[in-house]
Amino acid sequence: MWDFSWLERRWPGAGYEDWGQALDALLERGYEAVRIDAYPHLVSKDFSREWELPPCWNTVDWGAPARTRVRPGPALIEFLAACAKRGIKAGLSTWFRRDADNMRMHITGPAKHAAAWLDVLNRIHAEGMIDTLLYVDLCNEWTSAAWAPVFHNPPPYQRNEWDSPPSMAWLNGALKLVREQYPLVPLTVSTNARPWRHGETDVSAFDFLEPHLWMASANTDEFNRRIGYAYEPFDPKGFDNLAAHGEKLYRADSRYWLGVLSDIIECTARAAGIAKRPLMTTEGWSIVDYKDWPLLDWGWVKEGCAHGVETALATGRWCCMCTSNFCGPQFRGMWRDIGWHQRLTSRMKSTRFRAC
Numbered sequence: 001m002w003d004f005s006w007l008e009r010r011w012p013g014a015g016y017e018d019w020g021q022a023l024d025a026l027l028e029r030g031y032e033a034v035r036i037d038a039y040p041h042l043v044s045k046d047f048s049r050e051w052e053l054p055p056c057w058n059t060v061d062w063g064a065p066a067r068t069r070v071r072p073g074p075a076l077i078e079f080l081a082a083c084a085k086r087g088i089k090a091g092l093s094t095w096f097r098r099d100a101d102n103m104r105m106h107i108t109g110p111a112k113h114a115a116a117w118l119d120v121l122n123r124i125h126a127e128g129m130i131d132t133l134l135y136v137d138l139c140n141e142w143t144s145a146a147w148a149p150v151f152h153n154p155p156p157y158q159r160n161e162w163d164s165p166p167s168m169a170w171l172n173g174a175l176k177l178v179r180e181q182y183p184l185v186p187l188t189v190s191t192n193a194r195p196w197r198h199g200e201t202d203v204s205a206f207d208f209l210e211p212h213l214w215m216a217s218a219n220t221d222e223f224n225r226r227i228g229y230a231y232e233p234f235d236p237k238g239f240d241n242l243a244a245h246g247e248k249l250y251r252a253d254s255r256y257w258l259g260v261l262s263d264i265i266e267c268t269a270r271a272a273g274i275a276k277r278p279l280m281t282t283e284g285w286s287i288v289d290y291k292d293w294p295l296l297d298w299g300w301v302k303e304g305c306a307h308g309v310e311t312a313l314a315t316g317r318w319c320c321m322c323t324s325n326f327c328g329p330q331f332r333g334m335w336r337d338i339g340w341h342q343r344l345t346s347r348m349k350s351t352r353f354r355a356c
Contacts, residue, residue, distance in 0.1 A: 001034075001035045001282045001283055001322060001325050001327065001328070002016070002034045002035065002036050002328055003035070003036065003037055003062050003063065003093075003095060003140075004036075004037040004039075004062070004063045004095055004097055005061075005062050005063055005328060005330060006019070006034070006036045006037075006079060007036075007037070007039075007070050007072060007075050007079075008053065008063040008064040008068050008070060009061075009063065009064060009330055014330060015328060015329035015330035016328075016329065016330075019078075019079055019082045020082055022328075022329050023082055023083065023086050023088055024086070025329060025335070026088065027086060027088065028338065029327075029338055029341035029342060029345060030341060030342045030344075030345025030346060030349070031088075031327070031341070031345055032087075032088065032089060033088060033089040033090065033091060033134050033320070034083070034088060034089075034090055034091070035090075035091040035092075035093055035137070035282045036079070036090060036091070036092065036093070037092075037093060037094050037095050037097065037140075038072070038076055038092040038093070038094055038120050039051075039070075039072035039073075039076070039094060039097060040094050040116040040117050040119070040120045041094070041096060041103050041104045041106065041107055041116050042072050042073075042097075042099060042103060043072055043073045043076065043116075043119065043120050043123070044115065044116040044117075044119035044120065045103055045106070046073075047073035047074070047123060048071065048073055048074060049071065049073070050069050050070065050071045051069065051070055051071070051072070051099045051100070051103075052067065052068075052069050052099060052100040053067070053068055053069070053070060053097055053098065053099050053100075054067055054098060054100070055067065055068075056095075056097075056146070056233065057233035057234060058233070058234055059232060059233060059234060059235065059236060059238065059239060059289075060233075060289050060291060061291045061292075061330045061331060062330075063097075073123070076120070076123075076124075077123070077124070077127050077129070080124065080127075080129045080132050081127075081129065083132055084129055084132045089132060089133070089134035090132055090133055090134060091133070091134045091135050091136075091137065091282065092120070092133060092135070092136045092137065093136075093137035093138075093139070093140045093190065094137075094138075094139055094140060094147075095140045095146075095147045096139065096140075096147055096148065096149060096150060098149075104149060104150060105149070105150065107150040108150070109170070109173075110169075110170045110171070110172075110173030110174040110177070111173070111174075111177065113138065113139075113150065113170070113174040114173070114174040114175075114176075114177035114178050115177075117136060117138060117174075117178050118177070118178060118181055118182075121136070121178070121181070121182055121185065125182075130182075130185070133185055134186070134320075135185065135186040135187065135188060135207070135208070135280075136178065136182075136185055136186070136187050136188075137187075137188050137189060137190045137210055138171070138174055138175065138178070138187065138188070138189045139189055139190070140190055141190055141191060141192040141193075141212060142162045142167070142171070142189045142190065142191055143159060143160055143161065143162045143167055143191075143193075144159075144160070144192065144193075145159060151167065151170055153166060153167060154166055160193040160194065161194070162189070162191045162193065162194065162197075163194060163197045163200075163201040168201065168202070171189050171205065172205045175187050175189070175205045175206070176205065179205075186207040186208060187205075187206070187207050188206045188207055188208050188209065188210045188280075189206065189210070190210035190211070190212060190282070190283075191210070191211050191212070192211070192212040192217070192283070195211040195213065195264065195267065195268040195271060196267050196268070196270075196271050197271070198211065198268070198271040198272060198274075198275050198277070199270065199271030199272070199273075199274035199275050200271075200274075201275075203275050203277060206277060207277075208277055208278045208279065208280050208319065209268075209271075209272055209275065209277045209278070209279050209280070210279075210280050210281065210282065211268050211279070211281060212281060212282070212283035212284060212325075213261075213264050213265060213268060213281055213283075213284045213285060213308070214261075214283075214284055214285060214286065214287065214288050215257055215258070215260055215261035215264075215285065215286050215287065215304055215308070216229075216286065216287040216288050217288055218260050218261065218263070218264045219260060222260070223249065223250075223257065223260075223287070224288070226245075226249055227241055227242060227244075227245035227246050227249055228241035228245065229241055229242050229246070229289070231288075231289065238289075239289075239291075239293055239296075242287075242289075242290075242296065243293060243294065243295035243296050244295070246287065246296075246300075247296075247297060247300045250300050250304070251300065254300075254303075257304070258304065258307045261285060261286070261304065261307060261308055261311065262307070262311045265285075265308060265311045265312050265315065266311070266315065268317075269312070269315035269316075269317040269318075272317050273317065278317065278318070278319040278353070279312075279317045279318045279319065279321075280318065280319060280320040280321065281312065281318065281320075281321045281322060282320075282321075282322045282325070283322065283325040284305070284308050284321075284322060284324065284325065285304060285305045285307070285308020285309065285312075285324060286300075286301045286302075286303075286304030286305045286308065286324065287301055287304070288325075290326060290331075291326075291331065292331065292332055292333045297333075298333040298334050298337070301324070301326070301334070302324075302334070302337070302340055305323055305324040305344075306323075306340075306344060309321065309323055309344050309347065309348070310347070313347060313348065313351045315354075316351075316352065316353060316354030317353075317354065318353070319353050321348065323340075323341060323344045323345070327341070
């Protein structure tokens with residue numbers, strides 16, 4: 001998952017200033033695809049325009065930690081060309097990044113949601129690179145307040161109910177419109193809540209399911225609550241608590257915490273089997289937020305992520321997966337362990353996927 005970092009972290013030392021170098025390093029570690037933000041609401045509005053973006057946060061290392069300016073339209077075509085040159089596939093998503101004019105709020109219904117994506121796909125098709133796409137995810141973690149501000153569940157539904165009737169009506173409508181023009185591009189909408197509901201909800205409009213699963217956020221955020229981490233976007237106290245308590249809590253009973261992760265993975269696999277849909281997870285498995293920081297060691301995070309990969313592979317339900325959501329050059333402590341990445345990507349490639 002290179003999210004919006006692929007475009008917003010291009011200053012010297014930020015990790016993505018040289019796309020060719022970053023993609024070559026990705027191949028060296030055994031990966032075959034990246035998931036990036038295509039900024040459809042901005043590309044659709046003005047393909048060539050430079051947009052000013054405020055930061056989402058300054059405590060984590062995804063995206064820019066301060067105000068930045070980007071031209072996502074031309075950059076997307078250039079980046080996809082670099083991927084195509086190396087045989088790397090690109091999964092497109094969007095975090096509906098806010099710009100200075102808040103253009104994302106012009107997405108007021110499923111037709112406009114689909115139209116924005118169709119403008120992006122039409123441009124990619126015109127450039128002869130539609131085959132570079134692995135899939136399109138219409139919105140990262142749909143219905144979350146941070147990434148899906150274009151949709152609000154009406155009462156009595158809760159914010160995280162991606163499967164509410166109003167939400168599904170929107171999604172089914174948008175997916176149908178995009179699929180009519182691009183029937184060969186796999187489509188989905190990623191989620192980070194209620195994964196068991198994939199087995200109870202009609203998800204036939206999704207070509208595959210894309211749940212984001214973590215040990216730390218399972219059981220209603222039990223791990224994060226116990227260490228005092230509350231996803232603080234501009235306050236270091238969350239990372240101070242993580243440094244003070246995170247590894248200590250995990251090591252005190254790693255069997256329990258890895259069991260929590262196994263449970264949510266196996267539950268999701270059962271739901272996917274009921275729904276008759278393959279699974280893909282591009283964000284997981286140990287802790288949600290982490291970085292190179294004083295008193296933070298990557299060892300226990302990598303241990304949890306490896307357990308997540310092995311557990312998911314054992315179900316046979318995952319057609320694609322990540323090793324973590326820290327698989328990018330800005331997370332130097334994770335990125336530099338080339339052997340760790342190669343071991344897990346080799347395991348992925350050697351494991352048989354059980355088709356639904």
